[in-house]
Amino acid sequence: MQPVSEAQAVKRYVCPACGLDVAPGVAHLVVWRADGVLGDAADLSARRHWHQHCWRIGTR
């Protein structure tokens, strides 16, 4: 899991937790599987962009 700052957020994503857009310019979190079973490329394609509040709620 890695934070993405407002300046780094240049694309629109869909948050997997709430199904709503993560708009460009909104700080959020990038989450991906780190077990590496399918290799680095697969891990990168499996990244998901979460709202910060959704990640906090989902991992509490």
Ligand SMILES: [Zn+2]
């Ligand atoms: Zn969300």
